[in-house]
Structure formats: C-alpha cells, structure tokens
Amino acid sequence: MDKIMIPHGAQEILETLQFNGYEAYVVGGCVRDSLLGVEPKDWDICTSAIPSRILYSFRDKRVIETGLKHGTVTVVMDDGQYEVTTFRVDGDYSDHRHPDSVNFTESLREDLARRDFTINAMAYSEKTGLVDPFGGAQDLKRKVISCVGNPNDRFSEDALRILRALRFASTYQFDIDNRTSKAIHSKADTLNEIAAERIRVELCKLLSGKGVLCVLMDYSDVIATIIPELRPCIGFEQNNRYHQYTVYNHIAHAVENYKGNDDVVNVALLLHDIGKPLCYTEDERGGHFHGHGVVSHDIAEVVLDRLRFDNKSKADILELVLYHDSVIEPAPRVVKRWLNKIGEVQFLRLMDIRIADILAHAVDTQQSRIERHHALVQIEKNVIEEEQCFKLKDMNINGKDLIEIGVPEGKRVGMILDALLESVISGYIPNDHDILVWCAKMLILVGGA
Numbered sequence: 001m002d003k004i005m006i007p008h009g010a011q012e013i014l015e016t017l018q019f020n021g022y023e024a025y026v027v028g029g030c031v032r033d034s035l036l037g038v039e040p041k042d043w044d045i046c047t048s049a050i051p052s053r054i055l056y057s058f059r060d061k062r063v064i065e066t067g068l069k070h071g072t073v074t075v076v077m078d079d080g081q082y083e084v085t086t087f088r089v090d091g092d093y094s095d096h097r098h099p100d101s102v103n104f105t106e107s108l109r110e111d112l113a114r115r116d117f118t119i120n121a122m123a124y125s126e127k128t129g130l131v132d133p134f135g136g137a138q139d140l141k142r143k144v145i146s147c148v149g150n151p152n153d154r155f156s157e158d159a160l161r162i163l164r165a166l167r168f169a170s171t172y173q174f175d176i177d178n179r180t181s182k183a184i185h186s187k188a189d190t191l192n193e194i195a196a197e198r199i200r201v202e203l204c205k206l207l208s209g210k211g212v213l214c215v216l217m218d219y220s221d222v223i224a225t226i227i228p229e230l231r232p233c234i235g236f237e238q239n240n241r242y243h244q245y246t247v248y249n250h251i252a253h254a255v256e257n258y259k260g261n262d263d264v265v266n267v268a269l270l271l272h273d274i275g276k277p278l279c280y281t282e283d284e285r286g287g288h289f290h291g292h293g294v295v296s297h298d299i300a301e302v303v304l305d306r307l308r309f310d311n312k313s314k315a316d317i318l319e320l321v322l323y324h325d326s327v328i329e330p331a332p333r334v335v336k337r338w339l340n341k342i343g344e345v346q347f348l349r350l351m352d353i354r355i356a357d358i359l360a361h362a363v364d365t366q367q368s369r370i371e372r373h374h375a376l377v378q379i380e381k382n383v384i385e386e387e388q389c390f391k392l393k394d395m396n397i398n399g400k401d402l403i404e405i406g407v408p409e410g411k412r413v414g415m416i417l418d419a420l421l422e423s424v425i426s427g428y429i430p431n432d433h434d435i436l437v438w439c440a441k442m443l444i445l446v447g448g449a
C-alpha cells in the first residue's frame with residue numbers, strides 16, 4: 001500500500017490526539033480519493049477521543065463546535081479547517097433519514113461499519129497504515145460500489161445513500177455491486193422521505209460525473225422517483241428522422257455529451273425536453289413537439305422549486321430550457337441581440353446546451369446543425385474580442401447625454417437609447433458619440449421612439 005500524503009495541518013491533529021493517548025485517523029472520502037490518486041476535497045479525521053477531550057486537546061487553536069452533539073468539531077489550522085469526529089455508532093433510523101440517537105464508541109471498526117460504502121469505510125494513519133475491515137481497497141481496484149453490510153438495511157436507514165451510490169458510480173465510472181444494485185431498485189421509493197436540499201446536492205454531483213450516461217440509463221426508476229415529471233419521457237418514442245432515441249434516452253445522451261462541470265448547464269440539459277410528451281403531435285412526416293421549450297420551462301419550474309434551487313440558478317436554468325431550441329441565425333446582428341437579451345455567460349451556456357443536444361440527435365442529421373453551431377460560436381467570439389457594441393452600457397451615449405439635448409427625464413430616455421442600440425447592433429449607424437447624438441436629435445424631431 002502506498003503511503004498517503006496527509007496535509008500537515010491534519011497530520012498535526014493526528015499527532016496531537018495520539019500524543020494525548022487517543023486513536024486518530026484520516027477517514028472516508030479522503031482515504032478513498034488518495035488511493036484513487038484523486039486530490040481529496042477535504043480531510044476528515046476520526047478519533048477515539050470524546051468531544052470534550054477533542055476540545056481540550058486543541059484549546060490553543062481556534063475550534064468551531066460544528067456538531068458537538070454528533071461528536072464533530074472543526075479545528076482551524078494554518079493550512080485549512082478539519083472536521084474531527086469522535087468514533088460513533090448510529091442508533092435506529094426510524095425515519096429513513098436520521099439516526100434516533102448517536103452513541104460514541106472506542107472502536108474504529110464500529111465507526112467504519114456505520115459508513116455507507118466499503119470504499120468510504122477506510123481509515124489511515126502513518127502509525128497504523130490502512131485500516132480496511134470491509135474490503136474497500138479491493139472494491140476500488142474492482143471499480144465497484146458496495147454497501148457496508150446488508151444493502152437493504154443500509155438504504156432503509158438513510159435513503160440518501162441510494163443517490164450517493166449513483167453519484168459515486170457516475171463520478172468514478174464504477175459499477176454497482178449486484179446486491180447493492182437490487183436494493184437500490186427496490187428501495188428507490190424511500191427517497192421521497194429525504195430533504196430536497198440533500199437530493200439536489202447529490203443529483204448535481206451525479207450529473208457532472210463521467211459515468212452519468214450509464215447511471216441515468218440503468219437507474220431511470222430512481223431518477224423518476226426524485227423527478228416524477230421525467231417518467232412520461234422514459235420509453236417515449238419520437239418517431240421522426242432527427243431522433244434515434246426515446247425522449248429520456250436522448251436526454252441522458254445530451255447530459256453525457258456536456259463535458260463541463262457547470263451545474264446550471266447539466267440541470268438544464270436534464271430538463272430541456274421534459275415537456276415533450278405533452279406536446280406530441282403526428283402527421284405524415286412523423287412526430288412533432290411544437291412549443292416544447294415553453295412547456296418544458298413550465299414543468300422545470302415546478303421541479304426546480306421542489307428541489308429548492310436558489311433563485312439565480314433557477315432563473316438561469318429556466319431561461320436555457322426555454323430557449324434551447326430557438327432558431328438563432330448565424331449573423332452578427334442576431335448574435336448581438338441574443339447577447340443583449342441573455343448576457344454572455346448565458347449565451348455560452350446556451351451554446352454548450354445546443355451542441356450537447358445536437359450530438360444526441362440522429363447521426364445523419366447532425367452535420368449542417370453542427371456547422372451552424374460552430375458559425376454561431378465563432379461570431380460570438382469575434383463580437384467579444386472586437387468589443388463590438390451589444391448592450392446599452394457599450395454605447396457611446398447615455399441617458400445624461402439625452403437629457404442634455406432636451407429629452408425629458410423618464411421612460412422616453414430609455415426608449416430612445418433602445419432604438420439607438422438596435423440601430424447600432426443592426427449596423428445602420430456606428431457606435432460614435434457625435435453620430436448617436438445627431439440620431440437622437442432626429443428621433444426627437446420626428447417623434448420616433
């Protein structure tokens with residue numbers, strides 16, 4: 001086993017606790033990620049010291065009493081913050097969410113046994129090396145997610161573990177062990193009892209994993225439990241030459257095609273066609289889904305509210321769902337109008353969504369749409385690089401200038417500015433102060449705008 005390189009703050013915490021006579025280890029995700037050769041996000045520490053002894057051991061440090069009742073305190077070191085938790089065993093989980101009680105224990109093994117998956121149930125210290133009572137290292141090698149103990153019981157205790165299993169399978173492109181997988185399917189319903197915030201966090205992580213396609217395809221029942229609005233999409237045939245997949249499979253491929261890690265884009269892709277089954281019509285040319293952007297938008301709003309997305313993400317996702325299918329002609333004036341309407345970040349996201357969407361269509365229909373897409377991206381790049389004017393702020397005239405030439409303060413100022421911006425975007429007049437002032441005067445004279 002390779003030595004795990006523990007950051008010096010965490011190492012100092014281990015040594016302090018060990019010096020005081022307690023056991024102490026780094027544990028969970030950081031051990032898993034270190035063995036995988038991935039940089040751990042955080043380093044959690046577990047110890048046989050009860051919380052009051054942890055506090056006493058670090059009385060010369062800044063300590064935050066994060067979850068003292070559950071045995072967790074955060075110790076602030078110069079290289080970062082570390083959560084230090086007393087070894088614990090969880091009591092019964094009568095609500096499928098929280099243990100009814102938490103008891104401290106002196107046994108590391110008991111602490112590891114309460115953890116969700118074998119790959120998350122390993123501890124390490126320089127003194128003892130790897131402590132791996134449930135075969136986590138072997139499961140990492142086999143690339144398998146496997147519950148510690150009986151999967152049915154473990155999912156009954158905390159149903160969020162179902163989504164965590166899918167999340168790890170997606171992130172690391174692992175398989176899910178047979179027994180664990182069966183239990184996931186049979187316990188999927190219990191996810192209904194889990195707080196929306198916890199579901200949202202795991203769902204977003206799941207969507208940005210490299211193995212997301214397999215997970216979405218193999219566990220559509222779980223996905224449809226947390227987003228029942230997707231259920232009609234599963235198996236829904238599209239019957240037209242642009243599509244080779246059912247609506248749900250198309251969605252899954254579109255999510256997989258996006259390689260970035262922007263949650264807004266991932267969630268927008270997951271929901272972009274959610275309204276299609278409601279919009280289906282058929283004629284001699286096959287199936288159509290006219291107006292599905294609007295219907296998907298409306299359904300997505302309900303989903304995002306239920307999953308408690310913050311207002312900004314929600315608005316951004318909804319805008320992308322609404323416009324994912326809009327016709328955008330590859331012409332500078334059109335691109336500039338879109339940039340003015342939705343802003344640069346959203347435009348780039350929209351481009352990411354459209355290419356992910358196109359690449360999930362029937363292969364023989366892609367070429368012309370891909371070319372059009374590249375043209376759009378190139379035009380946008382030029383507009384930004386050349387600092388072309390596409391919004392009011394870019395214009396070499398402002399409200400004050402208009403008031404100086406006699407426009408009364410109020411609505412009319414905005415209307416004239418809008419009209420001038422439209423003319424600049426369309427290329428009818430240059431973005432030049434004197435010319436814009438002259439045009440404004442003309443507009444006032446003829447009573448336009």
Ligand code: ATP
Pocket residue numbers: 027028029030041042044114115116117120121158160161164
């Ligand atoms: P990440 O890399 O996303 O932080 P993680 O595995 O470290 O993944 P955390 O939520 O930080 O996830 O949890 C730390 C550890 O606590 C896990 O590795 C696991 O041992 C344990 N754990 C977390 N959530 C659960 C749960 N719902 N049930 C059982 N054990 C859990």
Ligand code: MG
Pocket residue numbers: 029030041042
């Ligand atoms: Mg972690």
